[in-house]
Amino acid sequence: MSSPVRLLLVDDDPLVRAGLASMLGGTPSLDLVGQASNGREAVDAVRDLHPDVVLMDIGMPVLDGVAATAAIRADSPAPEVIMLTTFGSDDYLLRALRAGAAGYLLKDAAPVEIVTAILKVAAGEPVLSPRSTRQLMSHAADTDHDTRRTTALAALNALTDRERDVVQAIAEGKSNAEIADALHLGVATVKTHLANALVKLHLTNRIQLALLAHDANPHP
Structure with missing residues (x-):
């Protein structure tokens, strides 16, 4: 990005906030604008x-x-949110992602990993630690399996066939360019289908779309 990413730190432990502020505040690509x-x-x-x-x-x-x-994500425009936490459980991970978080890192992540995650989500790329990705793929559809599947299938029925194709490709981890190539579409067209799907489903990011697709098809 051409200008520094504006960053807000949120943690109830003043020592943690001070440590993060010291670590991230001197990074040229970041602008620490506040704490909570x-x-x-x-x-x-x-x-x-x-x-x-x-x-x-x-x-x-x-x-x-x-x-x-x-x-925060219910407002528009809304910033991206990265969860940085000591909680590595599946329940916290899924709750955070369903709430609209674009990233989930544990507090033992290396400083460079945290900075990279901030820059990536600011550029529109969701970020999960390798451990969190494994948890997500293993457990995304396990909780309230039948109820979530029924709800997800009903939601996806509101989409056009092409929008559903795009959502499924997102669930498979494909980038916009890869989706465009696989579906023989232009990248701009993929972005339009993605934006339309998010509006129709009342979601805010690609991770939520992927979770919905996994809920609908827990055993692809």
Whole structure:
């Protein structure tokens, strides 16, 4: 990106915030615009500071990171959210991604991994740690299997055939260019189908589309 990514840090532990601020604040590609100590403060700070990316903890008082992410992503325009947390459980991972998070990293991630993730999500590319990716693929459709599958199939029926093709390709991890090649479409056309699917399904990013597709077809 031509200008630094505007970053908001959210964590209830002041020592963690200080450490992250020290580590990330000196990175030329990032502009640390603010900090928040709970989810409610984060929602307010996003509206005041207009960050590009929010680095969000999960377990916080007043409003936790998952609820704050859902509230932030419900607004438009909305920043991307990366969960940076000590919680590596499947439940937290899926809740965060369904709320609209574009990334999920554990706090033991290397500094360069965190910076790279911030830059990637700012550019529109979702980021998951390798461990989180394995968890997602293993468990995305396990919870409330039948209910989620019925709901997902009904939602996907609202799409055109071509929009469903694009969503399925996203669930397979394909980029827009790869989808265009596979479906013999232009990249601009793929982006249009993607945007239309997100609007129709009331979703905010590719990860949520992939989860929906996995819910609909848990055993492809």
